[in-house]
């Protein structure tokens with residue numbers, strides 16, 4: 421995979437770094453996103469610090485792993501155990517190995533898999549009630565062991581968009597799909613501009629009051645009023661799934677060349693000699 425990210429924290433002078441945190445690790449092929457729960461601010465606690473420590477600990481635990489050895493839920497359990505900051509957070513750990521994506525997810529951060537311009541998978545959202553996602557923390561009611569575990573088959577060319585609710589609550593899936601498609605046309609397989617354009621689109625929508633948003637629709641379903649987008653920190657990580665490594669493609673090329681040669685020796689060349697001999701033979705008898 422090739423991955424990159426873009427983060428736009430909500431404008432808040434007291435918390436310039438916002439409450440989201442994320443990482444991605446190319447070698448281990450792991451992505452993590454977390455969203456510190458804002459409710460802690462009432463108690464004078466910046467839950468962004470919890471989210472940042474959680475993601476730092478998760479990243480540290482995988483940095484020397486190979487993709488096949490990563491178990492997303494174990495990463496989450498381990499990171500939670502090591503994180504001592506006060507606060508709580510949603511969290512999603514995604515691991516790519518071979519053609520398989522595995523993820524462990526608590527709350528309403530998550531990811532979508534886009535194939536050929538269409539969303540083929542969207543991770544499930546866990547929430548206790550409207551706008552109260554499952555969250556892990558120092559004393560929360562949710563445990564990392566309760567994370568939803570999912571596995572998705574991937575194909576070369578798939579795009580994984582991992583994000584906090586700042587994206588998913590503001591931008592409809594169709595807009596994510598068209599933005600990703602446009603970026604692929606404009607920039608090729610370059611995850612940085614795609615992550616940036618998705619985050620900027622979410623930021624724009626989050627400030628609008630006149631256009632609908634997924635958040636507005638969910639609020640209405642839950643019996644709340646409110647129009648437009650949701651002001652929030654916005655984290656977007658985009659990963660393009662490509663077959664990794666020149667060596668891999670070279671060995672595949674070599675293998676197909678050998679197979680073709682063997683095929684030709686076994687089947688084509690005797691046929692050729694047979695045809696040649698036959699034509700010669702027949703020629704003699706005309």
Ligand SMILES: [Mn+2]
Pocket residue numbers: 455584585586652653
């Ligand atoms: Mn959020």
